[in-house]
Amino acid sequence: MRKKTSNTQNQARISEHPVITFNRGAEVTFYFEGKPLKGYLGDTIAAALVANGIKVFRYTEKRHRPRGFFCAVGKCSSCLMVVDGKPNTMVCMEPLREGVRVERQKGRGKI
Numbered sequence: 001m002r003k004k005t006s007n008t009q010n011q012a013r014i015s016e017h018p019v020i021t022f023n024r025g026a027e028v029t030f031y032f033e034g035k036p037l038k039g040y041l042g043d044t045i046a047a048a049l050v051a052n053g054i055k056v057f058r059y060t061e062k063r064h065r066p067r068g069f070f071c072a073v074g075k076c077s078s079c080l081m082v083v084d085g086k087p088n089t090m091v092c093m094e095p096l097r098e099g100v101r102v103e104r105q106k107g108r109g110k111i
């Protein structure tokens, strides 16, 4: 049975696992739509967002449907977000860094 941390900022993060050992990097602060959140070096941006309870990463262009973490290996485009002003960034493949600014993408994103 998995055990979750008690930290409210990391409610979805698994801290202990019977088979997998987690070697986390240093804690970093990043920003989601201006709000400071915590994550760890070695996380992808998508993993850090999900660990902080953020599940909607973008909205589709025509019907404005929410999209979030899906394949997690860079094959679908469900996780495209605006990262440091750059649209269409696959956050499931993008490493988390100190101070990175992440925003939900609406439609195709504007350059």
Ligand code: FES
Binding pocket: 068, 069, 070, 071, 072, 073, 074, 075, 076, 077, 078, 079, 080, 090, 091, 092, 093
């Ligand atoms: S979740 Fe599929 S490309 Fe990122």
